[in-house]
Amino acid sequence: MKVQRKHMLAAGVAVMAAGALAVSTGLGFADSTPTAQSVCPGSITFSAEGGAPAATSNQFPVGTRLRVTNLDNARTAEVTVVGPSGSCVLLNSAAMDLVREPGKNVIRRNVVERLGGVAVPPRQPGQVADRPGVASPPAVRPVDGSACQGAITFFEEAAAPAATSDRFPVGTRLRVTNLDNNRSTTVTVTGPSGSCVLLNSAAMEQIREPGKNLVRNNTVELLR
Template sequence: MYRRRRTTGRGRKVFLGVAAAALLGGALAVGTGLGNAGESCAGLDTALRNNLNFIAGQRADPDALSEARIANRQAVVDLIQQRRATAGCTADVRADAPAPPPAAQPPAAQPPAAQPPADSGGSGSAGEDSTGNGSTGNGSTGAGEVVCKGSTVTLFNENAGPAASSGTFPIGTTLRVTNLDNNRSVTVRVTSPSGSCVLLNNAAFEQVREPGKFLIRRPVIERIG
């Protein structure tokens, strides 16, 4: 009689241990399921669409920083796509269609252009560009030392008069930068340090850049003072 009761008590302990393990496993399964289902597909889809719209806007109207902004947002898009895949989101999310451009208005009548006076051999030369800096057509005036050959020139954001920053020349150096693609020149003083040979600020860059371009690929840089 004693042996039988002892066996029954041991069987009860085994049964309780198996039941506890089963309950623990069920709790873990439920917790994992809730973790995966906690992501809202609607929220993830909205976040994805907003980032795709931002990237599309930067590509439609780029500026000097658009490439970096697009790279940052693309990393966010990739992360959202991973979370959508984990959450089981299947909607085909794309950027919104761009708004149609406004209807073109007929151009206003323009007065006839005035004819320039004939060149009488005065102080102006045929090589002078529209900035009045006297470029000779090959990007050099012969008045300064050509430096930083092979460098490109871009801009930094500064709302001030025409100026430059440089990692090659000390503050106070006077430079002339000529864009060979449109033969426009600007003379600037170095006002701050940078990591490039020459960076032009907004005001200086506007005087020499080509419309819609934020990089001067064929510059001539002269040190004149």
């Protein structure tokens, strides 16, 4: 009889422990539900492009619809890819204003979701109408041998000229040339980002034209 009572007591303790674990999980003591899987790793920044909220991408074709969420303030922007760039997702000014925190030009904690369906992207200012015999000019001149394709932009950082990248490891040296003014900067990759090459403020100042936050015609060389 004593042996049975010991077994019953032990079973009761186990049931109580299991119940306590279930209650604690329900109250949020266990790990919270994970956020959606992001289709673009790394930080998100923006270009100086005007117009309605939109984005450019080196991964998704024109017309792809994306939802970008800033995890620091839970603000979201739904955008359509309107052209190529050097980033997985590069927001324009209007889209960035929907999600960024005041004074911040980079969204480090984010989730990018691909939405179903393909939208027709809005026509950008200056774009030639699509009619027989008239071709729209390319946004970026193709450059043979460039290590990165698409436009290049920057993020705010008070440091010596440097870059981040989703392709090249830390320590890689790159030479970035603005083909519109033939100005170059040599930078070292200091960390990851969502772009093939994302310059910091000091590096961008060395090559950009006054008032422009985007270098469309460029070449990126991998230095040995």
